[in-house]
Amino acid sequence: MIETRQLTKRYGGFTAVDAITFKVEPGQVLGFLGPNGAGKSTTMKMLAGFLAPTAGGATVAGFDVEKQPLEAKRALGYLPEGAPSYGEMSVREFLDFIADVRSLAGDLRDKRIDDAVERLHLERVLEQPIDTLSKGFKRRVGLAGAILHDPKVLILDEPTDGLDPNQKQEVRTLINSMARDKTIIISTHLLEEVHAVCSRAIIIAAGRILADASPAELEARSRYHQAVSLTAVNVAEAKDALSKVADVAAIEVDPQDGRITAFPKPGRSIFVAVGDALKAQGVAVRELALEPGRLDEVFRTITQGAAGQEART
Amino acid sequence: MSGIATIFKRELRSYFATPVAYVFIVIFLLLSGAFTFYLGNFYERGQADLQPFFNFHPWLYLFLVPAVSMRLWAEERKSGTIELLLTLPVTMWQAVFGKFLAAWAFIAIALALTFPIWITVNYLGSPDNGVIFASYVGSLLMAGAFLAIGSCISASTRNQVVAFILTVVICFLLLLAGFPLVLDFFRAVAPQGIVDAIAGLSFLTHFGSIAKGVIDLRDLIYFVLMIGAWLYATAVVIDLKKAA
Numbered sequence: 051m052i053e054t055r056q057l058t059k060r061y062g063g064f065t066a067v068d069a070i071t072f073k074v075e076p077g078q079v080l081g082f083l084g085p086n087g088a089g090k091s092t093t094m095k096m097l098a099g100f101l102a103p104t105a106g107g108a109t110v111a112g113f114d115v116e117k118q119p120l121e122a123k124r125a126l127g128y129l130p131e132g133a134p135s136y137g138e139m140s141v142r143e144f145l146d147f148i149a150d151v152r153s154l155a156g157d158l159r160d161k162r163i164d165d166a167v168e169r170l171h172l173e174r175v176l177e178q179p180i181d182t183l184s185k186g187f188k189r190r191v192g193l194a195g196a197i198l199h200d201p202k203v204l205i206l207d208e209p210t211d212g213l214d215p216n217q218k219q220e221v222r223t224l225i226n227s228m229a230r231d232k233t234i235i236i237s238t239h240l241l242e243e244v245h246a247v248c249s250r251a252i253i254i255a256a257g258r259i260l261a262d263a264s265p266a267e268l269e270a271r272s273r274y275h276q277a278v279s280l281t282a283v284n285v286a287e288a289k290d291a292l293s294k295v296a297d298v299a300a301i302e303v304d305p306q307d308g309r310i311t312a313f314p315k316p317g318r319s320i321f322v323a324v325g326d327a328l329k330a331q332g333v334a335v336r337e338l339a340l341e342p343g344r345l346d347e348v349f350r351t352i353t354q355g356a357a358g359q360e361a362r363t
Numbered sequence: 364m365s366g367i368a369t370i371f372k373r374e375l376r377s378y379f380a381t382p383v384a385y386v387f388i389v390i391f392l393l394l395s396g397a398f399t400f401y402l403g404n405f406y407e408r409g410q411a412d413l414q415p416f417f418n419f420h421p422w423l424y425l426f427l428v429p430a431v432s433m434r435l436w437a438e439e440r441k442s443g444t445i446e447l448l449l450t451l452p453v454t455m456w457q458a459v460f461g462k463f464l465a466a467w468a469f470i471a472i473a474l475a476l477t478f479p480i481w482i483t484v485n486y487l488g489s490p491d492n493g494v495i496f497a498s499y500v501g502s503l504l505m506a507g508a509f510l511a512i513g514s515c516i517s518a519s520t521r522n523q524v525v526a527f528i529l530t531v532v533i534c535f536l537l538l539l540a541g542f543p544l545v546l547d548f549f550r551a552v553a554p555q556g557i558v559d560a561i562a563g564l565s566f567l568t569h570f571g572s573i574a575k576g577v578i579d580l581r582d583l584i585y586f587v588l589m590i591g592a593w594l595y596a597t598a599v600v601i602d603l604k605k606a607a
Contacts, residue, residue, distance in 0.1 A: 120454070139380065151370075
């Protein structure tokens with residue numbers, strides 16, 4: 051479990067993290083979203099015990115990160131941004147070092163190392179110096195180090211940054227497979243990642259929490275939520291048919307691909323009505339879809355709205 | 364295994380994972396030999412002792428120890444591994460001390476490899492081996508003090524070249540603290556008491572007496588305090604600089 055209370059970090063006059071309070075329970079995967087410089091990494095660094103909070107506090111697995119730093123660090127697996135590791139060491143030496151620091155010994159040690167190597171597919175590169183590995187492998191070595199002691203709490207700062215689509219998928223599968231009994235926080239720029247692995251998302255900008263909800267709930271805030279989009283043979287004809295549906299509030303046509311989107315009035319559902327209307331008017335439709343909502347649009351609205359407010363005050 | 368031992372092992376091994384260690388050792392041995400025989404007139408003096416050998420150690424260390432210490436923390440900061448290291452379950456003190464001990468052990472290995480000169484002098488005559496042993500201890504302590512200074516400077520920058528140059532300058536000033544070059548400057552601006560205190564910080568004065576075979580408790584305390592103080596400063600600097 052991870053808990054923060056009014057967690058704050060100031061650098062001189064600049065407030066990087068501003069009184070953030072949240073709680074993550076075991077079994078949850080929390081996605082940290084936010085523009086660059088929003089305070090995601092700073093928050094994670096404070097949770098990991100690298101930076102001391104200016105005010106407020108945090109506990110990791112029940113241990114206060116300032117008063118019981120060693121206990122908190124033992125319970126935690128942390129992947130710093132960029133997945134740094136010692137380049138001159140081979141992968142095996144690096145994992146041995148982490149196992150030593152984590153006081154893993156005997157059969158358990160061998161089992162944990164084998165498990166981490168297998169989960170991240172490092173068998174082929176075990177004896178290679180880390181410096182000679184590709185970016186994707188380096189990141190996986192960092193991840194292997196973070197999960198080596200099977201920690202109760204995992205904090206991963208941009209775990210899939212720099213990976214190719216296949217590797218991203220593998221890491222997401224890995225996170226999902228560990229999610230059941232662990233408390234996990236990941237930070238990411240990638241909104242599709244929130245869908246793929248997170249059960250909850252916190253959007254922060256300028257050091258403050260702007261939204262804290264499940265990915266589906268966030269999508270529901272989108273203008274596109276419950277909208278109907280379609281591509282028609284005759285655009286004008288389709289627009290005309292849509293405008294006759296009672297609950298349609300607005301109709302937009304994408305100037306590039308001619309895709310038509312009909313937005314419902316608040317709280318209304320228009321999918322069935324739109325289908326009926328199109329059929330009644332005999333409009334030929336190539337494809338018709340109900341929009342779940344667009345996370346990127348919600349993200350933009352929330353973070354830019356906050357920036358706008360900031361500028362005004 | 365305790366935190367210090369684990370970090371010590373990793374660090375020491377990393378020296379030998381790159382050619383740096385071998386280059387350092389070869390240059391150290393070549394230079395200490397060259398100084399002893401050519402500048403120190405080892406043979407011409409006609410005395411069975413290692414004075415000409417040890418007399419040049421402060422000057423050798425002045426350039427070679429900063430070359431070892433410059434990467435101690437600057438590299439960790441540059442590559443970001445400092446964040447990895449300090450979020451593992453080790454204390455700051457274990458990390459600072461473990462890394463320092465590894466660097467010190469590395470220099471001790473280089474120093475130990477000068478043993479042929481000890482064999483030579485024993486073959487040629489009958490030197491006072493007690494004095495030679497004391498000189499080795501003094502030399503190692505002085506190297507430790509240089510290293511602790513370098514560790515602190517290295518923690519304050521992510522640029523290894525800057526760390527090297529600053530360490531050389533500070534060590535140079537401390538070497539010569541008992542000499543007019545440094546003291547004249549302070550005489551102009553500070554009272555006599557402070558000038559005397561600065562003179563008392565001179566590496567050369569403290570090393571000189573140990574190298575003559577006199578292990579004075581005050582000299583030992585001086586070097587131990589010097590190491591302790593600079594390592595403490597290292598931890599403070601790392602804490603201050605982490606945020607940047």
